[in-house]
Amino acid sequence: MNPASRLLLLIGPLLLFLAAAYLVPFLGVMRWSVTLPEPGFGQYRAALGDPLVLSVFARTLRICAIVTVLSVTMAYVITLLWVRGGPAQRTVVELCILIPFWISVLTRAFGWLALLSNKGLINGWLEALGILSEPLTLVRNEFGVIVGMTHYLIPFAVFPLASSMRTVDERVLMAARGMGASRMRIFWQIFVPMTKPGILGAALVVFVFALGFFVTPAILGGGRSVMVAELIYLRIFQSPNWGLGAAISVILMVGVGLLLALLMRQVRQGGAR
Amino acid sequence: MTVLRPGPIAVALAALVAVFLLMPLVAVIPVSFTPTRYLSVPEGELSLRHYRALIENPAWASGAWLSIRIGIVASLVATGLALLFSLGIWMMQPRFAGLLMGIALLPMVAPPVVSALTLYFFLISLSKVNGFIAYDTWAGVAMAHAIMIAPFAVVLITVALSQVDRRIDLAARSMGAGLWTRIFRVILPNIRFGILTAFFLTFVLSWEEIGVTLFITSVNAVTLPRLMWMGLRDNIDPAIAAISVVLMTIVVLVVLTRTAIERRRGKDRG
Numbered sequence: 001m002n003p004a005s006r007l008l009l010l011i012g013p014l015l016l017f018l019a020a021a022y023l024v025p026f027l028g029v030m031r032w033s034v035t036l037p038e039p040g041f042g043q044y045r046a047a048l049g050d051p052l053v054l055s056v057f058a059r060t061l062r063i064c065a066i067v068t069v070l071s072v073t074m075a076y077v078i079t080l081l082w083v084r085g086g087p088a089q090r091t092v093v094e095l096c097i098l099i100p101f102w103i104s105v106l107t108r109a110f111g112w113l114a115l116l117s118n119k120g121l122i123n124g125w126l127e128a129l130g131i132l133s134e135p136l137t138l139v140r141n142e143f144g145v146i147v148g149m150t151h152y153l154i155p156f157a158v159f160p161l162a163s164s165m166r167t168v169d170e171r172v173l174m175a176a177r178g179m180g181a182s183r184m185r186i187f188w189q190i191f192v193p194m195t196k197p198g199i200l201g202a203a204l205v206v207f208v209f210a211l212g213f214f215v216t217p218a219i220l221g222g223g224r225s226v227m228v229a230e231l232i233y234l235r236i237f238q239s240p241n242w243g244l245g246a247a248i249s250v251i252l253m254v255g256v257g258l259l260l261a262l263l264m265r266q267v268r269q270g271g272a273r
Numbered sequence: 274m275t276v277l278r279p280g281p282i283a284v285a286l287a288a289l290v291a292v293f294l295l296m297p298l299v300a301v302i303p304v305s306f307t308p309t310r311y312l313s314v315p316e317g318e319l320s321l322r323h324y325r326a327l328i329e330n331p332a333w334a335s336g337a338w339l340s341i342r343i344g345i346v347a348s349l350v351a352t353g354l355a356l357l358f359s360l361g362i363w364m365m366q367p368r369f370a371g372l373l374m375g376i377a378l379l380p381m382v383a384p385p386v387v388s389a390l391t392l393y394f395f396l397i398s399l400s401k402v403n404g405f406i407a408y409d410t411w412a413g414v415a416m417a418h419a420i421m422i423a424p425f426a427v428v429l430i431t432v433a434l435s436q437v438d439r440r441i442d443l444a445a446r447s448m449g450a451g452l453w454t455r456i457f458r459v460i461l462p463n464i465r466f467g468i469l470t471a472f473f474l475t476f477v478l479s480w481e482e483i484g485v486t487l488f489i490t491s492v493n494a495v496t497l498p499r500l501m502w503m504g505l506r507d508n509i510d511p512a513i514a515a516i517s518v519v520l521m522t523i524v525v526l527v528v529l530t531r532t533a534i535e536r537r538r539g540k541d542r543g
Contacts, residue, residue, distance in 0.1 A: 003365065006452055010361025014354040014377060014423060022380055022388070022420050025395035029387075074290045081279050081287040089284070091532065096291040098532075102524045103298060104481040106501045107517040111297025113509060114304045119313055121300055154294060173277055186277055212384025214484050219505055229386035233488075236390055249387045260382055 033250050036243030043247035053231065053248065060228045063146060063217075064210040070150045072202050075157035082158070083165040101155035109219040112148045113139060116220075140222030148220040149210055156209060157202040164198025197266060204263040208256055228252055298521060305514035312509040323515035333516065336497040340480050343411055343496060347418035348426075348475035354419075355426035356468060360456060363434040364442070374427075381424035385484035392417045393488040409493045417485050422475040429474060433467020434460075 033043050047053050082093040100108065115121050116138035123135040138144060168191060176186045192199075214229040221227070226234070228248065235245035279287070307313050308320035327333045358377060362370050380388050393408070396417065400407035407413050437460060445459045461468070483498040490499055497516075504510035 007361055007365040007367055010357045010365070011367070011373060014358040015373065017354060018376060018379070018420065018423070021395055021416065022391060023376065026387075026391040029391050029394060074293065077283070077286045078290040080283055084277060085279050091536070093287065093291065095528065095532065096294050098528050099525055100294050100298065102477065102528060103521055104498060106483060106498055106505060107301065107520060108297055110505060110513050110517055111301045113505075114300045114312065114514065115297055117312060121314055124314055151294065151297060154290070183277065183280065191277060208382070212386055214386050229384060232386050232390070245390070249390065252384055253387060256382065256384060
């Protein structure tokens, strides 16, 4: 058996399977964006000229930006304790990260419904304390979506942050201490800049994930704050305009592709250092 | 580790984040004991009616069983194909390895909704020629899951392979071992933990998969997450709280056991 046929024998099955069941149908769907209802770039013009589509894009970018900032910040705080805390703290933090990570997205969204809905725990407490007479609308709106997505994405931000915090050279911190820098100064002027690649990596991972989110916004947004993924779903299944749905999908894919290229560059630069 | 050990402020902030992470999980517990038929917090009286509903309504058991079957088939297929692929890349180091890897990882990086559409239309067209691997059948769902989870297996097995010392493979080869001897007798024993991890992770991913399943099933192939989704969308059914508590208990037990085993191992090593 020559090397070429050996190679094909090993890598062939997966590639064939993916090509037949994913790649070809994928390109087929993408092609609709320039063929339905008529050949040409009409659907892209329609998508980019439609105020509804544009407002969904704007909302998606806004929600993703807020979610990215929130989840990376919260992940940084908890990762710091995971990497630099004492043994007991590390175990507790690890459990707080791993348990939500392994629990299904549906259970987690349901938990937020139980907390935030009009008859939920938070409104119940606030009313019992006499702070509120009318329940606050915390869910089935953008607020609920942001809370749910942030909660889902924190563990994904923790892993890149942890790996970059672990590479920080202890001696640099000791040198700073030796020269009389305060704890605050060591943290803000040395530790944080040294973990910048991790922060950027975590932000990109979270942003890319958030862009294509479907399940959490559909449950916690209640159809009111529609994001791109749900818009694609609506254009394909509810009010069929397959060409437009495909065009929006292509725009989303291009955005995700660009961000991933950025992430790869980041990873390579990090590795080269 | 004496420099920059987290002070009280850092610990307090981390505790707030931990509360945020655990809060929705804890909130599910009281709701699951509500005596009412709608989402509410029990006042006084507790009831097990929603747990009883899980046992009495056969839909839950059949959903769970379907999810297990699909998960096993999908993760076996995905791990097997991913293993061959990763071995090929590692052993032959072909040109365009980066490009091939990119294709293999595409379902993982593409937005799930785009993958869902793709698989929906593919399964619809398969339905026209056969009734087995088709829209709304268990085999169709297993195939779609295998595609979605295969990239994760590729990543895990590739990482495991990257830690294998290439020289042991070269030694086997120079002593005349053939391709299959090298794979089965030399490489596989070195990455068996990675393969097991890949199988376990892909099973869990399939067991929890909802983004794609939502599009490719309607009334026949109702997996457990699909069933939960139906109870979440319109009238929120407290049975979702009960099933969530059951699933969370499993996760917590597994994670706690794993942590305990790792701590003991750490202590043994000194």
